[in-house]
Amino acid sequence: MKTRNHLIAGIITVFSLMGTTVQAQETNYDESKVGTYVLPDALTMHNGQEVVKKEQWEAERRPEIIKLFQDNEYGILPEAIINSNYRIVEESDNALGGKAIRRQVEITFSNKGQSRKMLVLIYLPKGVKKCPVFVSPNFQGNATTTTDPYVIESQFSTNGRANQTSRWSYELIINSGYAVATFHYFDVYPDKDNVVSESIYPLFGINSNDDLLDNTGKSIAAWAWGCSRVLDYLLTLDNIDKERAIVMGHSRLGKAALWCGAMDQRFAMVVSNDSGCSGAALSRRNYGETVERINNSFPWWFCNKYQTYNQDVSSLPMDQHELIALIAPRAVYVASALEDQWADPHGEFLSLQEASKVYALYGFDTLKGYSFPSVNEPLWKGNCGYHIRTGIHDVTDFDWESYIGFANEKLKLSE
Ligand code: GTR
Numbered sequence: 080m081k082t083r084n085h086l087i088a089g090i091i092t093v094f095s096l097m098g099t100t101v102q103a104q105e106t107n108y109d110e111s112k113v114g115t116y117v118l119p120d121a122l123t124m125h126n127g128q129e130v131v132k133k134e135q136w137e138a139e140r141r142p143e144i145i146k147l148f149q150d151n152e153y154g155i156l157p158e159a160i161i162n163s164n165y166r167i168v169e170e171s172d173n174a175l176g177g178k179a180i181r182r183q184v185e186i187t188f189s190n191k192g193q194s195r196k197m198l199v200l201i202y203l204p205k206g207v208k209k210c211p212v213f214v215s216p217n218f219q220g221n222a223t224t225t226t227d228p229y230v231i232e233s234q235f236s237t238n239g240r241a242n243q244t245s246r247w248s249y250e251l252i253i254n255s256g257y258a259v260a261t262f263h264y265f266d267v268y269p270d271k272d273n274v275v276s277e278s279i280y281p282l283f284g285i286n287s288n289d290d291l292l293d294n295t296g297k298s299i300a301a302w303a304w305g306c307s308r309v310l311d312y313l314l315t316l317d318n319i320d321k322e323r324a325i326v327m328g329h330s331r332l333g334k335a336a337l338w339c340g341a342m343d344q345r346f347a348m349v350v351s352n353d354s355g356c357s358g359a360a361l362s363r364r365n366y367g368e369t370v371e372r373i374n375n376s377f378p379w380w381f382c383n384k385y386q387t388y389n390q391d392v393s394s395l396p397m398d399q400h401e402l403i404a405l406i407a408p409r410a411v412y413v414a415s416a417l418e419d420q421w422a423d424p425h426g427e428f429l430s431l432q433e434a435s436k437v438y439a440l441y442g443f444d445t446l447k448g449y450s451f452p453s454v455n456e457p458l459w460k461g462n463c464g465y466h467i468r469t470g471i472h473d474v475t476d477f478d479w480e481s482y483i484g485f486a487n488e489k490l491k492l493s494e
Contacts (some may be wrong), residue, residue, distance in 0.1 A: 080358065082093070082399075083102065083217070083469075084316070087276070089442065092216060096286075096410055100338065104257050104481060105369065105371070105372055106367065106369075106372075106421075107255070107365050107366055107367075107399050108312055108366065108367065108420050108445070110366070110414055110425070111364050112365065113315065113364050113365050114115075114364075114365045116127060116311065116361075116363035116364065116393060117393075118261075118361070118363065118396055118398050118400060118433060119396065119397055119401065120134070121140075121400060121404045121433070121434065121436070121437050122140065122142065122436065122440075123402045124139060124140055124436065125143055126142065129302070129442075130368065130418050130440070132297050133408075133440040133441055135309050136407075136437065136440055139261040140212070141405060142432060144301075144397060144401045144404070144405055145341070145342065145405060147396050147397040147401070147467070148341070148397060148401075148402060149294060149340070150222070150293075150384060151294075151382070151388070151395065151396060151397065152256050152357065152381055152384075152385050152397075153296055153299050153300050153303070153381060153382065153383060154278070154294050154295050154296030154297060154381065154382030154384075155278075155294055155295065155296055155300070155382075156283055156298050156300055156301075156304060157169075157283045157284060157285065157295070159191075159282065159283045160190065161188050161189070161282050161286065162188070162189045162190060163186055163187070163188055163285075163308060163311060163312070164183055164187040164189070164313070165185075165186055165188070165312055166185045166186075166187070167182060167183070167184055168183050168184065168185050168198075169181070169182070169183040169229065169231060170182045170183070171229060171306065172205065173229065174202060174229070175249060175250060175253055175376065176250075177203060178205055178250075178253050178254070178405075179203060179204055179205060179249075179253045180203040180204075180205060180451065181200070181201070181202055181227065181229065181230075181424030182200070182201045182203070182229070183198065183199065183200055183221075183231055183276050184198075184199045184312060185197070185198055185199075186198075186199060186308060186309075186312060188279060188282055188308070189285055189470060190282040190283070190395055191281065191282060192453050193281045193282050195266070195267070195278075195279050195282060196234065196266065197262050197263060197266040197267060197305065197308070197309075197455065198221060198231060198233050198234065198263070198266065199221075199260055199261070199262045199309055199312065200221040200224070200225075200230055200231075200261050200439045201260045201313075202249055202252070202258060202261070203258040203259065203318060203319075204255075204256050204258065206252045207256050207258075207318070208318060209243065209256060209318060209319070209320035210219075210256065210258040210318055210319055210320055210398065211256070211257050211320045211324070211422075211486060211490060212257065212258040212259065212260060212313055212318075212319055212320070212323070212324050212325065213252065213257060213258070213259045213260070213308055213325045213326075213327050213350075213482075214260050214261075214309050214313070214324060214325065214326050214346075214455050215259065215260070215261050215306075215326070215327040215328060215332075215336070216261060216262055216263070216305060216306060216328060216332050216335070217243070217246075217247075217261045217262070217263055218243065218263075218264065218329075218332070219236060219238040219242065219243050219263070219395075220232055220233035220235070220236025220238055220263045220265075221233045221236075221243075221261060221262065221263055222239075222240045222241070223235065223239070223240060223242050223243045224243055224244060224246070224247040224261060225241060225242045225244055225247060225249060226239075226240075227475045230335045232246065232264035233265070233266060234263075234265075234266065234447065235263060235265035235266065235269060236263055238264070238409060244471075244473070245474075246329070246473065246474040246475075247259075247261070247474075248476050248479040248480075251362055251476060251480065251481065251483070252479065255483045255487075257483060258313075258319060258493060259384045260309050260320075261286065261312060261386070262305060262309060264302050264332060264335075265341050266303060266305065266440075267279045267304065267305035268280075268297070268301035268302060268305075268379075269380065270299040270331070270377045270379075271285075272415055273288060273379075274379070275287050275288055275290070275291070275297075276452055278298070278301055278372075279301050279304065279305075281349075282303070289383070291382075291383060292383075293382065293383050293384040294384055294385075295382055295383060296382055297379050297380055298379050298380050298382060299331070299334055299335050299338060299380050300337035300338065300382075302328075302331075302332060302339075302341075303335045303336075303338040303339035303342065303343075306326050306328075306335065306336065306339040306343075307339055307342075307343045308347075309344065310324055310326075310345055316447070321345075321479075322347060322349075322490075323347050323486070323490045324346050324347055324348075324350055325346065325347065325348040325349070325350060325482070325486060325490075326339050326340045326346045326348075326350070326378050327349075327350035327352065327355060327482065328351070328352065328354070328471065329352040329354075329473075329474045330352070330353050330354060330355065330358075330422075331352060331354075331358075332376075333350075333351040333352050333354025333355075333358050333359070334350060334351075334354045334355075334357055334358035334380075336349060336354070337349060337354060337358055337359065337402055337403065337406075338402070340406050340409070340411075340446050341402055341403075341405035342405075343369075344409070346409065346438065347409055347410065347490055347492060348409060348410035348411070348485075348486055348489065349406050349409065349410070349412070350410050350411075350412045350482050351411075351412070351413045351414065351417055351427075352390070352414050352474050352478055353414065353415060353419050353422050353424060353472050353474075354413075354422065354427070355368055355422025356368035356369065356370065356372070356373050356420060356422065356423065356426070357370065357373055357380075357381065357385075357399070358422075358427075359399060359402075359403065359413045359426075359427040359430050359431065360399060360423040360426035360427045360430060361399055361400060361423075361426045361430045361433075362388075362392045362395060362398050362399055363393060363398055363399050363430055364423060364425075364426040364429075366423045366425070366426055367390070367405075367420055367421045367422060367423040367426070368421075368422065369425070370388055370389060370392050371384070371389035371390065371394075372384045374389055377387075377404070398422065398428040398430070398431035399430050400431070400432075402432045402434075403430060403431055403432040403434035404437040405429075406432070406434075407437040407438045407440070407441065407462070408440075408441035408443060408462060409462065410439055410462045410463075410485065410486070410489040410490060411431070411434075411462065411463055411464070412463075412464040412465070412481070412482055413427050413428070413431045413463075413464070413465050414450060414465070414467075414468070414481065415427050415428070415465075415466070415467040415468075416467065416468055416469075416470050416471055416472055416473065417454055417468065417469050417470065418469075418470060418471045418472070419471060419472040420473065421472070424467050425451060426458060426480070427465075428451050428452075428465055429466070431446060431465050432445075432447065432449070433448040434435075434463070435447065435460065435461060435463045435466055438461050438462055439461075441462075443460075443461030443462050443463075444456070444461035445460065445461060445463070445492075446460050446461075446463055446465070451467075452467065452471055454467055454468065455468050455469060455477070457469075457477045457484075458479050458483075459485055459488070459489075462489055463482075464481070464485045466481055
């Protein structure tokens with residue numbers, strides 16, 4: 080018996096040691112162990128030609144890069160004509176202490192005999208004829224973003240009311256003359272595995288994981304799609320400034336905001352708040368979350384093809400700086416948090432810096448030659464903004480103040 084017990088103890092020790100080793104290998108937080116890597120050049124065409132003019136970037140190189148992200152990472156939505164029906168379910172011109180108009184709109188998407196509903200909460204500053212607007216999905220349901228008792232709970236929210244208000248600086252946004260529109264991301268794709276049938280995909284003829292091709296999108300593509308559908312609605316309103324729409328997202332929704340803004344050029348500005356791996360951060364840096372970790376933890380976020388790069392990120396035909404480059408020449412803001420090393424703040428900055436050279440085609444200053452900025456000191460050059468603030472993985476007033484300040488400067492407010 081003694082021998083057997085020893086054997087079992089030995090086996091347990093070996094497994095725990097293995098666990099520790101695997102864990103340590105998977106998450107590196109040591110800058111000296113990031114490794115060497117060569118980034119694909121955003122300005123070199125597949126045929127080797129160098130892009131020196133914005134016309135060639137727009138007509139040839141940009142479509143090449145979009146296809147790389149569609150085929151290898153975020154996936155595509157099949158061609159389909161989806162009908163969107165808008166119904167105002169609640170409205171008041173006396174919201175947020177009388178400073179805002181509140182409007183709640185139910186959008187019903189339909190196609191192929193299926194329909195899905197999204198509830199959008201919109202606040203518009205009173206007395207502004209044309210408001211710039213932030214479109215930003217929320218994690219826990221519309222009613223969790225505010226103490227406003229008239230906000231209707233989102234259909235899939237199980238989180239009660241007002242428990243994420245610190246992430247939504249509505250007063251600040253409204254006082255700055257901006258409108259804001261949010262929706263619960265579960266309305267388009269519940270954030271879990273094996274729920275294709277509950278998402279918007281059946282509207283496109285995709286009903287389960289079995290229908291997914293290598294390059295069919297999953298939840299990130301769906302959340303990005305949702306932001307664009309909210310913009311469709313906002314653009315029907317007279318008091319929205321059509322030239323000044325901003326898509327903003329935090330974390331996994333920051334990845335979706337980047338993808339949305341990269342594709343949907345109606346957005347004049349894109350904000351990535353702590354988007355990290357497969358968002359703003361370079362994939363080739365071995366620091367914090369890796370492509371393998373993200374694919375293993377969240378297999379429903381990216382297209383199936385993305386998993387084939389788990390063991391060898393250097394074989395990815397693109398990297399995340401090229402995602403940011405797709406936003407050029409429009410304004411882009413990448414933000415990190417000091418205690419969010421999992422998202423690799425340095426890798427987010429380097430990615431934006433590398434992307435900024437595409438902005439030079441349009442005559443903008445780049446981030447070339449600038450070193451990683453000090454904490455809480457935003458660095459804005461040309462149409463690219465970056466900051467790393469103190470604190471954890473979160474959205475704070477400091478973040479919103481910076482986005483608004485940057486938008487005021489870069490989108491040249493007319494009112
Ligand atoms: C983490 C994930 C990150 C980030 C984050 C979030 O678990 O590893 O990539 O997306 O979730 O969305 O809060």
